[in-house]
Amino acid sequence: MNFLHNLEVALNGLRANKMRSFLTMLGIIIGVAAVIIMISLGQGASKRITSQIASMGSNLLLVFPGAGQGPVRGASGNVNSLTLEDAEAIAGLSMVAHVAPELPASGTLSYGSQTWTARVVGTTPEMQVIKDWPVSAGSFFSGDDVRSAAMVAVLGKTVVDNLFLPGTNPVGSTIRINKLPFTVVGVLSAKGASMGGQDQDDVVYIPVSAAQKRLLGVNHVGLINVQAETPESMAFVQSSIESLLRERHRLTGSSSDDFSVRNLTSVLEAAENTTAIMTLLLASVAAVSLLVGGIGTMNIMLVSVTERTREIGLRMAVGATESNIRNQFLVEALVLCLIGGVMGIFVGIAGSRVISKAFGWPAYVTLSSILLSAGFSAAVGIFFGYYPARRAAGLDPIEALRFER
Amino acid sequence: MAGKPAIVLENITKIYHMGETRVIALKGINLTVQEGEMVAIMGPSGSGKSTLLNILGCLDRPTGGTYYLGGEDVSRLNKNQLALVRNKKIGFVFQSFNLLGRFPVLANVQLPLVYAGVGKKEMEERAKEALDWVGMSRYVHHYPGQLSGGQQQRVAIARALVNDPSIILADEPTGALDSRTSIEIISVIQRLNMEKGITVVMVTHEKDIALYCRRLVNMRDGCILSDAPVENPGNASDDLAAIPEEMGVPA
Structure with a gap:
């Protein structure tokens, strides 16, 4: 019951400040889309390597003549x-x-x-x-x-x-x-x-x-x-x-x-590991933008708490407990981030397709990357929503009711 | 005026600490209000009447002394328990109405029931009933901004009574209204007191408004200066009938 009420209040608040809500969400949208695009490009690269391993033949060892330890084929060619x-x-x-x-x-x-x-x-x-x-x-x-x-x-x-x-x-x-x-x-x-x-x-x-x-x-x-x-x-x-x-x-x-045995699969596996590390790095950079989006959310939530000080005071006067108020603002931050997250998922999928088409890079949008970024945006909502929500809940009802804008 | 006491204050003190200085807002208040009384509290600013009203409304806790509300000691309750007491026993009416502009009238009146955990259907029924009682049933889907001051205060009164409180605390309920609308609102509060038997404590600085109550408490410097019944308290409904109808003000 209370959750539904909170949801209603949150959506009402977002509707009342459409532009502001959208701009706040934009930070989350860009962050989530960036994470998805980076991970899907990384997945594409690693899938390509995996298929090359398969085409080369699995469990393959190559025996070369000559003692060359290096990977250069010509170095051992004349033995x-x-x-x-x-x-x-x-x-x-x-x-x-x-x-x-x-x-x-x-x-x-x-x-x-x-x-x-x-x-x-x-x-x-x-x-x-x-x-x-x-x-x-x-x-x-x-x-x-x-x-x-x-x-x-x-x-x-x-x-x-x-x-x-x-x-x-x-x-x-x-x-x-x-x-x-x-x-x-x-x-x-x-x-x-x-x-x-x-x-x-x-x-x-x-x-x-x-x-x-x-x-x-x-x-x-x-x-x-x-x-x-x-x-x-x-x-x-x-x-x-x-x-x-x-x-x-x-x-x-x-x-x-006077020969050398090489495991080419392991060379490719090393390449795959490199790709995985690159993917992780790129996704981390993308995650930073999600973090920045989260800070934007926190900023707007703080503004929202200040704007609605009297409302908070009144709600307390008619019987809202601290946790009622805190949950209300948490739900609002969560709704903001989740809507942004869902929109970001669509932008991310579309963006991966566009980049894949434009540059000819393989891109695979995986369910795990979608779940990861959705979970991440929810976590951002809770993390950055918590401080403003706690601040709202900690208001003194008398001060809040007396608050003049 | 026999009956159970609705409010008993025993030696209530309130001290604020502002940095180094101590401000003594209430210096040992003793006050008993019986069920069904209608009391006005008057006094200049700084007399402690707002502090007293905040303590009566369980928005604040006294520094010392004991407060019995309906026989229950509420002076040592924690914040969550106080929120529950406010929700179940107290209705507030403010000078500036404090309606939420983003929500329609019905949602505003339902607000206390949301925190009481009442089901959606019952919430709507009770809110409509309360709005009907204050004569605002036509405005259920209006927004506060579309209503006149008097209408907004009626909605606020409906919100105050929707959860069947035992007392209603009104803080300058007519402070933002013209004189005719003030009497209108007082007549609603008087009906609330007489028909529903709800105890009313009202802070005001307008003597003529205070004289509609049956008991007048005067405060100064954190003490009660005088506490006496009002001789022949006014009947707002009768007075209203005597004032010629003004243009554009709905009854």
Whole structure:
């Protein structure tokens, strides 16, 4: 009963000072909208990273030749310490699900009069499993093709688009890679750009043996993809690969590794953590604006208490207790902040969409960010409403009734 | 005038501390008001009559002495208990009406019932009944700003009586009104006293208004100077009939 009365009084008060109420709410609206926009942009960025982790292959360890600890790929490029046999030995370790060696070679592709330059990668059929990459036509080459160093190729979507006329099925046709003829056995479905902005579809996969013997004339491989069975087993797999390779490469005692095992997932997870921290920072800045909005609310509530001193006195005279008066002003501050909060949620959702469209950033408005900012604005209402409300409740009825504006 | 005492003040003192100086506003007041009495308190400003009215109205607590309201000692109650006493037993009528301009007449009259925890429907019925009693039932949905001073004071009286108080305290109820409207309001208060039997204590500095009461208390310097029945108290309704109707003032 009393709460309804308080609500009625609060809404009446807000209506009586429309402009003032709106300006006060504006502080809350901007604060809440800013929090929602910042969190949704952060969520968008982190979702993008998560999907990249998924597209790269889950639980993935990369074994690079050379001792380079740094993340720069070129630093370890000219060491030819890894072989196909290493890859086969790694495949025999426990907790290892799949192993796919990679031998990169750039090549000039031609079909008829069309030419195109793409990444040509020698690998095994396991690559398709690790990357979880279905074909849109034909099939991936087989283990037999690897054993016989068959001259077959699987093309990425971008390569197909640049070599073949639209609508033609490339499967069965023969293309030339560095002038050598390869038969197209499959076309991969589109995968899109990677985290670095690289077009993942601009690729040709051929059997690793064909790349070694026919294309490059080498015995080593560029790197080995290793997929662990579970995320938890990755550390174990990493150390077993390290001890296995040290043994196979006859490295003893203090001699340093001629390879390095990297956990790219953890690199991306670190990137995700960075994004989370950025999101937190941005949201904190936004929260500061909400705080400023709260101070505006407190200011207006203090003005309101002063303006209504006589009203407070009268209410006390007819029987309002201190808590009646305090609750009345608390409800008023709360109503102010909650209306502002709800409007801020709508502005925030709209704002996220607009920014997402205008700048091409992914933005995800999550329920949790809405609940968080709604809760925060209510908390701001109670926190900044409490002092004015207590001041109102603490008024002396005699003084209040005698108060002249 | 036999009956139970509505108000008993025993040696009531009130001392204000203003920094270093002590201001003694009431110097041991003894006063008994029987149920159904209508008492006027007069005195110059600074005589302590406002302080006395504040203590009578449970808006303030005495420094010393005991105050029995309807037989209950209310001089040592805490703030919340005093609020309850004001709500249940006391009705206030002020010089400046103190109506809430943002709310219609009905909501103004309902206000004491809100704090008494009365249900919405009963609240409306009782407020309408009270407004009917003061002759303001036509103005239920008007706002105070749309009413004349006399009409506003009638609404304020309706608010004072809506929760069936045992006493009504009026602080210069006619101070803001012209003389004819003053008598009108006094006639409403007299009816309140006679028809409903509500005890009325009224502070005024107008002698002719005070003479409508049946007992007159004079105060000076925090003491009661004189306390005597009024010989032939006026009947406001009769006097009103004798004054020619003025333009634009509704009866």
